[in-house]
Amino acid sequence: xxxxxxxxxxxxxxxxxxxxxxxxxxxxxxxxxxxxxxxxxxxxxxxxxxxxxxxxxxxxxxxxxxxxxxxxxxxxxxxxxxxxxxxxxxxxxxxxxxxxxxxxxxxxxxxxxxxxxxxxxxxxxxxxxxxxxxxxxxxxxxxxxxxxxxxxxxxxxxxxxxxxxxxxxxxxxxxxxxxxxxxxxxxxxxxxxxxxxxxxxxxxxxxxxxxxxxxxxxxxxxxxxxxxxxxxxxxxxxxxxxxxxxxxxxxxxxxxxxxxxxxxxxxxxxxxxxxxxxxxxxxxxx
Amino acid sequence: xxxxxxxxxxxxxxxxxxxxxxxxxxxxxxxxxxxxxxxxxxxxxxxxxxxxxxxxxxxxxxxxxxxxxxxxxxxxxxxxx
Numbered sequence: 001x002x003x004x005x006x007x008x009x010x011x012x013x014x015x016x017x018x019x020x021x022x023x024x025x026x027x028x029x030x031x032x033x034x035x036x037x038x039x040x041x042x043x044x045x046x047x048x049x050x051x052x053x054x055x056x057x058x059x060x061x062x063x064x065x066x067x068x069x070x071x072x073x074x075x076x077x078x079x080x081x082x083x084x085x086x087x088x089x090x091x092x093x094x095x096x097x098x099x100x101x102x103x104x105x106x107x108x109x110x111x112x113x114x115x116x117x118x119x120x121x122x123x124x125x126x127x128x129x130x131x132x133x134x135x136x137x138x139x140x141x142x143x144x145x146x147x148x149x150x151x152x153x154x155x156x157x158x159x160x161x162x163x164x165x166x167x168x169x170x171x172x173x174x175x176x177x178x179x180x181x182x183x184x185x186x187x188x189x190x191x192x193x194x195x196x197x198x199x200x201x202x203x204x205x206x207x208x209x210x211x212x213x214x215x216x217x218x219x220x221x222x223x224x225x226x227x228x229x230x231x232x233x234x235x236x237x238x239x240x241x242x243x244x245x246x247x248x249x250x251x252x253x254x255x256x257x258x259x260x261x262x263x264x265x266x267x268x269x270x271x272x273x274x275x276x277x278x279x280x281x282x283x284x285x286x
Numbered sequence: 287x288x289x290x291x292x293x294x295x296x297x298x299x300x301x302x303x304x305x306x307x308x309x310x311x312x313x314x315x316x317x318x319x320x321x322x323x324x325x326x327x328x329x330x331x332x333x334x335x336x337x338x339x340x341x342x343x344x345x346x347x348x349x350x351x352x353x354x355x356x357x358x359x360x361x362x363x364x365x366x367x
Contacts, residue, residue, distance in 0.1 A: 105342060169350045173333040173358070203338035205347035 003068065010124075012085035013071065016064065023054065023064040024074060025086040027123070030097035030115030030135070031059035040081020048074050058132070059096045060086050090260070092122040092131045092251070100137035100154065107137035108198050108213055109154030114240075121244070122251060128258035128267075131251065132221075139197040145216075146230040147223035149264040150250055152243070153216040155196030157236055160187045164208035174203035196236055214238040219250060219276070220265035228265050233280045242284055249283040250276075290348060290361050293321040298336070299328045299357055306332045307339045314345060317364045322348070325360045333358045 005015055012025040026041065033041075041061060045053050050065040066074055075085060086094060095118045098104065100111025115135050122133070136143035137154045145151030167185045179193035180200055187208075189200075196216065201209040215237045221230030237243050250264075253276055258267040268276055296313035298306045310325045317323055325340075327333055337347055337360055346363040353359060 166348070168347055169352070170337040170347060170360075173329075173350065174335075174338060176334065199334075199338070203341065205337075205341050 006089070008071075009088045010091070012087055013066070014062070014088055018065070020068045021064070022066045022068065022071070023062045024066045025056070025088060026061045026063070026078070027084040027086040027094070028060045029095055029119045029123075030112040031099075032112060033061070034082075037081055037083050040078060040083050043081075044074060044077050044083075047077070058094050058134075060094050087124045090129045091127055092125040092133070095119045095123065095133045095135065096143055096148075097135040098137050098143040100135070104137055105202070106140055107154060108156045108196075109135075109137055109152075109215065111135045111137045111143075111154065114152065117244075118247065122247075125251065127251070127255055128260050129263055131254060131264065133247075139195055144223075145221075146218045147221045148230060149219070149221060149254075150247060151218040151221055151230045153218070155214055155216050155236060156198030156201055157196055157212040157214060157238070158189065158194070158198070158201050158209045160189060161208045161210055162186070164206050166206055166208075168205060170203050170205060171200035171209075174199045212238050215240075215243045217243065217246060219280075220268045220273075222263050222265045226263075226265070230265075233277050234284055237284070245283045245286070246280055249279055253279055290322050290324075292324045292361070293317060295324045295326070297326045298332065299326055303331055303335065306336055310336060310340065311343065314340075314343075314362065314364055319364055319367060321364050323362050323364065325362060326353070326357055327360060329356050329358065333360075336360065 013022040016023055045051055045063045048066050048070050049063045054062045056062055095115040097111035097115040100109060101107030102110055102112060118133055132148040133150050134143050134145050134148035135152045136145045145153045169182050172180045172182050177193045177195050179190045181188050201211050216232055218230030218232045222228050254264050257271045294317060298309045301309055314323055327336055340362055341347055345365050348363055349361040351359040
């Protein structure tokens with residue numbers, strides 16, 4: 001019987017160079033696994049693989065050397081430990097995320113919660129080509145948002161609260177964009193220089209900032225055979241419902257306009273970024 | 287600086303991150319609650335990061351003074367034992 005590699009690939013089984021051996025990619029959201037899941041993965045790698053796992057470049061785990069005949073047994077064993085196969089091929093891939101504000105002092109948004117939400121909404125959605133989401137919590141960009149087809153970066157928009165300020169000047173130095181100046185006890189923020197990193201607010205000893213946590217979204221990043229950085233359209237998106245609407249619009253635009261096997265960047269180049277920008281702005285202003 | 291009664295001073299201009307924060311933290315540990323420490327640090331990364339780390343430890347920052355020689359004095363009031 002002929003082996004249906006496309007179906008296997010869709011189910012996360014990647015053909016190895018060793019005949020009849022597959023590397024099984026697992027479904028991981030935002031780079032988090034429980035200890036229980038890890039124990040089950042270890043057990044399956046011992047029993048059905050060759051006793052090692054591979055950590056992929058996009059926060060997934062692969063178990064290599066799974067035999068074709070064991071595929072169903074492997075899936076069943078993993079299911080006992082709440083582990084599912086991931087996906088490869090032309091669809092929405094693993095949603096990656098840094099630890100974000102739940103863990104990291106620099107985080108501006110809850111990256112894991114957002115990764116889960118996007119995973120529920122889009123994971124494995126069939127599209128003309130692969131589509132990658134990545135979420136990073138702040139301007140430090142540990143998760144490299146702009147290398148994804150759709151990258152999300154957390155940010156904080158600040159406005160100075162004069163009555164709470166002691167004029168210590170810590171924020172002026174904490175800012176890496178030289179956007180803040182202190183003159184005669186008054187703080188001024190240069191909006192053109194502010195990159196929403198939130199360092200002023202995080203360093204402030206008296207919480208003398210009003211803050212809005214939000215998202216900087218970039219589109220059309222690729223980092224494989226071609227390398228290109230995703231670019232934002234809207235400087236700062238304050239509202240999560242709007243963010244989701246914008247993600248919906250981008251995925252739909254890709255679905256409707258991309259040729260089979262064409263990454264988002266090349267669709268945008270071919271169809272015209274202006275047309276896409278217009279649709280994103282419409283979704284945002286709706 | 288005359289606005290504050292400095293109880294102790296520490297100079298962290300001779301060390302680099304992350305020892306800058308460690309040296310400041312040790313100096314703070316020597317103090318009693320409510321006492322005031324002046325921490326001399328270099329411009330650049332130390333002054334960008336050390337004040338925030340001190341804040342995250344729960345201490346109260348009172349002032350950052352530019353010594354106009356490429357160093358700053360951060361005036362901190364110790365909170366907690």
